Amino acid sequence: xxxxxxxxxxxxxxxxxxxxxxxxxxxxxxxxxxxxxxxxxxxxxxxxxxxxxxxxxxxxxxxxxxxxxxxxxxxxxxxxxxxxxxxxxxxxxxxxxxxxxxxxxxxxxxxxxxxxxxxxxxxxxxxxxxxxxxxxxxxxxxxxxxxxxxxxxxxxxxxxxxxxxxxxxxxxxxxxxxxxxxxxxxxxxxxxxxxxxxxxxxxxxxxxxxxxxxxxxxxxxxxxxxxxxxxxxxxxxxxxxxxxxxxxxxxxxxxxxxxxxxxxxxxxxxxxxxxxxxxxxxxxxxxxxxxxxxxxxxxxxxxxxxxxxxxxxxxxxxxxxxxxxxxxxxxxxxxxxxxxxxxxxxxxxxxxxxxxxxxxxxxxxxxxxxxxxxxxxxxxxxxxxxxxxxxxxxxxx
Numbered sequence: 001x002x003x004x005x006x007x008x009x010x011x012x013x014x015x016x017x018x019x020x021x022x023x024x025x026x027x028x029x030x031x032x033x034x035x036x037x038x039x040x041x042x043x044x045x046x047x048x049x050x051x052x053x054x055x056x057x058x059x060x061x062x063x064x065x066x067x068x069x070x071x072x073x074x075x076x077x078x079x080x081x082x083x084x085x086x087x088x089x090x091x092x093x094x095x096x097x098x099x100x101x102x103x104x105x106x107x108x109x110x111x112x113x114x115x116x117x118x119x120x121x122x123x124x125x126x127x128x129x130x131x132x133x134x135x136x137x138x139x140x141x142x143x144x145x146x147x148x149x150x151x152x153x154x155x156x157x158x159x160x161x162x163x164x165x166x167x168x169x170x171x172x173x174x175x176x177x178x179x180x181x182x183x184x185x186x187x188x189x190x191x192x193x194x195x196x197x198x199x200x201x202x203x204x205x206x207x208x209x210x211x212x213x214x215x216x217x218x219x220x221x222x223x224x225x226x227x228x229x230x231x232x233x234x235x236x237x238x239x240x241x242x243x244x245x246x247x248x249x250x251x252x253x254x255x256x257x258x259x260x261x262x263x264x265x266x267x268x269x270x271x272x273x274x275x276x277x278x279x280x281x282x283x284x285x286x287x288x289x290x291x292x293x294x295x296x297x298x299x300x301x302x303x304x305x306x307x308x309x310x311x312x313x314x315x316x317x318x319x320x321x322x323x324x325x326x327x328x329x330x331x332x333x334x335x336x337x338x339x340x341x342x343x344x345x346x347x348x349x350x351x352x353x354x355x356x357x358x359x360x361x362x363x364x365x366x367x368x369x370x371x372x373x374x375x376x377x378x379x380x381x382x383x384x385x386x387x388x389x390x391x392x393x394x395x396x397x
Contacts, residue, residue, distance in 0.1 A: 011393075012097040012114075014044040016106040017066045017084035021045035022052035025281055026129065026166075026186050026310070027103055031059045033386035034101075034393065042095060044088045044110075062095075064088050085110035093117050099396060101125045105132040105152050112159045123396050126160045126179075129186075131170055134303035138220070153177060162392050167308040167329045182392050186310045187380045188285070188317040202274065202287060207241055209359050212291035212320070214247040214284055214311060217257045220304060222297025222325075227260065228348035231267045233355060242272065242359065247287055249278045288318035292365060293358050296324040297345040308333075315340075316376040321368035323354045333380070339372035 013031050015021050021028065021043045031041050035058025047063040066084045089110045092100060100111035100122055111124040133152060137145025156163065156179055163174040163181040174181040217223055226244065233239045250257025257275075264273050276287070288294060294315035298304040308329040315322045322340035324330045334340045341357065343350040358365040 009098045010040040010042065010096060011099045011101055012042045012044055012062075012088075012092045012095075013101045013103070014085075014088055014092075014107045014110050015046075015103050017046055017081045019045070019103075020049040020052060021061065022049055022054065024103075025188075028056070029189065029382050029386070030101070030127070030389065031056065033382070033389050035059055036386075037390045037393065039099075039393070042092070042097065044092070046084070062088075062091060064091070081106050082109065086113065089113035089117065092122075097122060099123045099125060099393070101127060103127045104129050105148060108152070108155050108160075112155055115159055123161045124159055125162050125164060125392065125396070126156055126174075127164045128170055128174070129166055131173070131303055131306055134301075134306070138301055138303055161396055164389070164392060167306070169306045169329060180395075182388055184385045184388050184392075185308065185313065185380060187313045187382045187385050188310075188376070189382050190317050190376060202245065202276075202290065205290070209242045209293075210245055210291040211242065211293050211295060211355060212245045212247060212288055213295040213297070214288065214314065215309075216248050216252075217246065217250040217260065218253065219256055220299045220301060222299055222345045222351075223256075223260045224263065225299075225345060225348050225351060226295065226297055227263050227267060227269065229351035229355065230264075230269055230272060232348060232352040234269060234272055235267065237352070237356065239356065239359065242355070244273045245287065245291060246273060246275045247279060247284050248276075285314065285318060288314060288320060291318070291320050293340075293355065294318070294320050294322045295351075296322060296330065297343075297351065298325045298327070299345055300325070300327070313376070313380055316372045316380050319369045319373035319376075321358060321365055321372060323351065323358070333375075337371050337375040339368050339375060 011034055013027060015024065015027060031043055035041050041059045042062050043059055044062045044064055046066050050063050053061060064084055064087060066080050092114050100114050102108045102111040102124060108126060114122045115124060133145045133149030136148045156174065157177050160179055163179045165171040165181060165183050166186050168183050171181045171183040230244060233242055264270055296309055296311045305327045312322055312330055312333065316339065322334060324334060324340060324342055325345040326342035331342055334342060341354040343354050
């Protein structure tokens with residue numbers, strides 16, 4: 001990544017009361033890119049995040065308490081977010097922060113408060129990782145989602161200096177409000193080849209066709225449909241040399257992961273699935289590089305349909321083809337780069353057909369993998385995205 005000398009400015013990168021700076025790859029990449037561009041970085045994150053701390057040049061962690069985080073009523077009313085943002089903003093004022101980089105709506109009140117107490121001198125960059133009102137709507141209902149959408153529209157319109165988004169769809173939403181915006185895709189730093197296969201809970205492939213799916217195990221990510229597709233492949237079509245590598249944990253609903261495992265048992269498929277549990281980012285990338293294909297089976301909710309998951313860029317960087325839900329943002333990249341197949345994620349038959357197609361067409365699978373890696377090397381890597389990020393900050397500075 002090319003950097004240029006800039007007059008040093010102090011930037012606060014703030015995460016929400018229930019997030020962890022040291023486990024959020026996008027936020028860490030943002031911090032490293034800004035630090036390499038000459039900015040002083042203060043990373044505001046909940047106090048419990050300190051358990052995962054590791055050295056990062058140019059970044060100072062600021063651990064904030066989360067009052068009320070143990071109180072169910074406080075959490076239900078989201079009061080823990082408010083009580084976290086207030087002391088964070090006051091600490092930023094004390095440390096003479098000049099730019100507040102707010103990650104998603106739950107941290108935007110922190111930036112607004114900082115701007116108010118500094119009489120408008122502090123600037124706000126609003127980094128929208130997803131269409132937050134739609135995300136809230138899925139968990140709390142349409143009414144609450146609309147309330148959050150109204151609040152986001154007001155706060156961004158009157159307080160935000162620049163917006164950053166993860167895809168073009170969300171960028172267009174902010175630009176309609178007259179907010180200068182930039183789409184900075186959640187691309188990966190290309191992994192190296194060190195330690196491939198070392199200390200990974202995978203074992204030997206022995207000629208098996210490995211299908212990987214990484215991330216939290218949740219209902220809206222199509223795991224039930226995946227098990228049904230596996231049943232078609234193994235028990236109906238008698239494809240025995242396939243294995244599904246599930247990289248991640250059940251969160252926030254632990255019981256859902258157990259339900260999926262019971263469904264696997266009911267279909268007589270336990271030998272065809274491997275659950276790795278939580279692994280670090282570096283280990284996950286090494287696992288993906290050993291896989292034959294990656295999956296993204298997000299179900300058709302409004303938030304998912306307009307999304308562009310990290311998983312796609314992880315698969316590109318790993319050099320493997322992706323079988324993904326046929327949603328606009330993912331479809332555009334997969335079609336342009338010829339790096340995978342698109343399916344209706346609600347139909348196990350289509351998922352099984354796509355997996356079998358790549359299983360039986362080795363040359364096409366390898367070509368798609370090469371296309372994926374080329375796309376990551378030439379377009380979809382964080383070095384390219386960091387250049388856009390620094391231009392955003394130059395415009396504010």
